[in-house]
Amino acid sequence: MTTSSVPALPGALRRGLDEWAQSEGPIWAFIFKALLGACVALWLAYRLELPQAGTVLATVFIVMQPESGQVLAKSFYRILGTLLGLAVTVPLLALFAQERVLFLLCLALWIGLCTAGAARYRDFRGYGCVLAGYTAALIGLPAIADPESAFMQALWRVLEISLGILCSGLVSALILPQNSSASLRRLLATRFRDFAGFAAAALGGQLDVARLEQLNARFAGEAVALDNLRNASAFEDPYFRMRSGRLGRLNHEFMVLSTRFHGLHQLLQRLQGEAGAQVRAALEPCLAGVGALLAPLGQHLCSEADAEVLAQRLEGSRCELMEQIRAARRQLVALHPGDQQLLDFNTAAEQLYRFTGDLHDYALTHASLLVHRHAREQWQDSFTPRANGLAAAVTGMRSALLVLGLGAFWIATAWPSGGTCVLTAAMVAGLVAGAPSPRQQALKLLIGALGSAVLGGLLQFWVLPWLEGFALLCCALAPVFALGAWLLARSATAGYGTGLMLWFCIIALPANLPPYDFQRLLNEYLAALLAIGLTTLSLALILPPDRPWLWRRLEHDLRMRVVFAVSGRLKGLVAGFESGTRDLLTQAQVSAVGRPEVQRRLLRWMFAVLEIGQAVIELRQEQARLPAEPCYAAGMPWQADIRALGRALVRLFIQPDAGNRQRALAAVEQAIATVRQTPENRPPQFDRSPLRRVLSQLHFIRSSLLDPHSPLAAGSATDAP
Amino acid sequence: MPREIALFGVYLPNLTLLFVITLAVGWGIDRLVAWSGLYRHAWHPTLLRASLFTCLYGVLMLYVYH
Numbered sequence A: 001m002t003t004s005s006v007p008a009l010p011g012a013l014r015r016g017l018d019e020w021a022q023s024e025g026p027i028w029a030f031i032f033k034a035l036l037g038a039c040v041a042l043w044l045a046y047r048l049e050l051p052q053a054g055t056v057l058a059t060v061f062i063v064m065q066p067e068s069g070q071v072l073a074k075s076f077y078r079i080l081g082t083l084l085g086l087a088v089t090v091p092l093l094a095l096f097a098q099e100r101v102l103f104l105l106c107l108a109l110w111i112g113l114c115t116a117g118a119a120r121y122r123d124f125r126g127y128g129c130v131l132a133g134y135t136a137a138l139i140g141l142p143a144i145a146d147p148e149s150a151f152m153q154a155l156w157r158v159l160e161i162s163l164g165i166l167c168s169g170l171v172s173a174l175i176l177p178q179n180s181s182a183s184l185r186r187l188l189a190t191r192f193r194d195f196a197g198f199a200a201a202a203l204g205g206q207l208d209v210a211r212l213e214q215l216n217a218r219f220a221g222e223a224v225a226l227d228n229l230r231n232a233s234a235f236e237d238p239y240f241r242m243r244s245g246r247l248g249r250l251n252h253e254f255m256v257l258s259t260r261f262h263g264l265h266q267l268l269q270r271l272q273g274e275a276g277a278q279v280r281a282a283l284e285p286c287l288a289g290v291g292a293l294l295a296p297l298g299q300h301l302c303s304e305a306d307a308e309v310l311a312q313r314l315e316g317s318r319c320e321l322m323e324q325i326r327a328a329r330r331q332l333v334a335l336h337p338g339d340q341q342l343l344d345f346n347t348a349a350e351q352l353y354r355f356t357g358d359l360h361d362y363a364l365t366h367a368s369l370l371v372h373r374h375a376r377e378q379w380q381d382s383f384t385p386r387a388n389g390l391a392a393a394v395t396g397m398r399s400a401l402l403v404l405g406l407g408a409f410w411i412a413t414a415w416p417s418g419g420t421c422v423l424t425a426a427m428v429a430g431l432v433a434g435a436p437s438p439r440q441q442a443l444k445l446l447i448g449a450l451g452s453a454v455l456g457g458l459l460q461f462w463v464l465p466w467l468e469g470f471a472l473l474c475c476a477l478a479p480v481f482a483l484g485a486w487l488l489a490r491s492a493t494a495g496y497g498t499g500l501m502l503w504f505c506i507i508a509l510p511a512n513l514p515p516y517d518f519q520r521l522l523n524e525y526l527a528a529l530l531a532i533g534l535t536t537l538s539l540a541l542i543l544p545p546d547r548p549w550l551w552r553r554l555e556h557d558l559r560m561r562v563v564f565a566v567s568g569r570l571k572g573l574v575a576g577f578e579s580g581t582r583d584l585l586t587q588a589q590v591s592a593v594g595r596p597e598v599q600r601r602l603l604r605w606m607f608a609v610l611e612i613g614q615a616v617i618e619l620r621q622e623q624a625r626l627p628a629e630p631c632y633a634a635g636m637p638w639q640a641d642i643r644a645l646g647r648a649l650v651r652l653f654i655q656p657d658a659g660n661r662q663r664a665l666a667a668v669e670q671a672i673a674t675v676r677q678t679p680e681n682r683p684p685q686f687d688r689s690p691l692r693r694v695l696s697q698l699h700f701i702r703s704s705l706l707d708p709h710s711p712l713a714a715g716s717a718t719d720a721p
Numbered sequence B: 001m002p003r004e005i006a007l008f009g010v011y012l013p014n015l016t017l018l019f020v021i022t023l024a025v026g027w028g029i030d031r032l033v034a035w036s037g038l039y040r041h042a043w044h045p046t047l048l049r050a051s052l053f054t055c056l057y058g059v060l061m062l063y064v065y066h
Helices: A003-008 A011-023 A025-047 A053-063 A071-096 A100-120 A124-145 A150-174 A180-203 A209-236 A244-269 A273-298 A304-334 A339-368 A389-413 A418-433 A438-466 A470-489 A494-508 A518-541 A548-567 A573-591 A596-624 A637-654 A658-677 A690-706 B014-036 B045-065
Strands: B004-007 B010-013
Touching: A011 A025, A025 A053, A025 A150, A025 A470, A053 A071, A053 A124, A053 A150, A053 A494, A071 A100, A071 A124, A071 A150, A071 A209, A100 A124, A100 A389, A100 A418, A124 A150, A124 A209, A124 A418, A150 B045, A180 A209, A180 A244, A180 A273, A180 A339, A209 A244, A209 A573, A209 A596, A244 A273, A244 A339, A244 A573, A244 A596, A244 A690, A273 A304, A273 A339, A304 A339, A339 A690, A389 A418, A389 A518, A389 A548, A418 A438, A418 A494, A418 A518, A438 A470, A438 A494, A438 A518, A470 A494, A494 A518, A548 A573, A548 A596, A548 A637, A573 A596, A596 A637, A596 A690, A637 A658, A637 A690, A658 A690, B004 B014, B010 B014, B014 B045
Parallel strands: none
Antiparallel strands: B004 B010
């Protein structure tokens, strides 16, 4: 059809086609790509006379993923993982080929390590780990039965795996590519739009705590996803490679911005009663001015040009805001407010002013994406992921134990299909390690593998004997591959698809000389299903990851971020603090899926940690750039009191109970009192006087400690279920 | 020119070594093209990159094997 005839289509039909192309189109494109990749790989495998065509295809389906951006990056890390698996297994083979118990022990350890790595890193290193374990299992386990030819077999396996990775990588990168850069752009724009819309409403007076929590939980997840996308885009798209530093910076500035806004929101939320209403009324014009700036951006997706306009307008309005704040303060002073009220006002106004500063930074960086080279590209800090080492270690230990147990059973009973059983256990362990809910994922794999047993049996004994030639074979296999790809394309059914395709390819796919042996097929499938079933059981029985022990650990890790803020090195502290805290929260949210009350509690902790952590870091930065005057000397009483406050906060966040909270409150009161008594030779305005800024930060910490909704008020919730 | 080289006692076809060399050279060219902004004018940058790599590999192979 030519393009000129397209407008002639009736409107409804065209709209329908457009909708279909939007919703179902990518799925069909993926199915087509999977079929093509599989057929090319299969043809090459037969043509090159590789001993196990099944391994090539199984690799194709492990690697083939619908979000086909990022393939180059993924393929690169996967090939690295494969080579690493080879490099570890071959020396093991050389050392222990005759001593199979020792060999199995080492192999189990290595597989455990790889599984732990896959659980620990959820980015490209994770893929590398999965492939390293997979390769080691594929090379090592057959070698136990046949040590003489082990080395050649190992080389063949690596060739087969590499061929699979290359085929699927090339097909998904070259044909109908879906760039990760498009999703990166969309993610950036929608995130900022939602933030601007919410912030404008909140500054206008509609404070909505539930929506704030929900948005912040989403932003935390998106910050982690964005960093992964940024890495991938830098790999595959030269346009984004030149902007990689700015994108990282943009992500960081957004985190700072959302933390700041959360702090401001909390401060406004805590302005209760008549005294609070007075302060709020005084602040009203300042808030409304900033809200009016943001409101239009909440309506549509923000482009780089919009960001430039925003940056210019912010530049002008910041001086205005300063004047507005001063006018509002004079107005408030005329009402003879109490000390607390004045402190509340100062702190909130200062937060608002800093918020516009952060917004300005963000807008500048966003606008700078327009040009190829920009000074803002120079960005030293980086996103530092934090993960719970214990959870990863438990995952690794579980899979090592399983491999060891099944291996021992295999050796003890001389079971002919034992190798498949252990191999399956090792593969499943790696595949489910990175999944949000490993047990459910394993169950899906089990059902998929069951389906593949039925399909494989039917195909091998009723269809394949009638066929002649590669083209007919492809036709016969295409329905199965298409079904698998269709399942893989949706994240909800991807587990079934993986199970179906993997075990279909490994067990039922004909080799160059197809063996028609019903008994072998049955035994192999029995072994595979048994192994997946046992893995599922072990995930449910041995320290399952979606249980309170892990939530408690993650909560503790979250709280320890404040200790990091108090005692970490100041260089790169903000980036490390913001990104690490969000990464931890994302894991916590994933591990507590289906338990909203736990998710909420962990979210609350993150908020408490972010609020106090940000204030502490800014206090420390303030201290670091104090001018050299006697009233700012390190030996001054107020400096000593702030150090004492740091120690009290560390104690409180390590053990959050009522006593420690009282102690921290007393420390912050003491620090506030001393700072107030310290004479300073500067006008009492926050842009001139460092002590004034210190005072606001201290007051912010105090108000955060006093907040009755904070988890600190409830004490440690570690004993809750 | 020999078609195989011995690496730590294992015979490898020259192609393998060439592949690694092409990867390194191709990466350099890729960075250069990206830096100069030529990719922006390509219809399908990934296809261009893959084709560049294939051409480079083919040229090196023909040079060595003829």
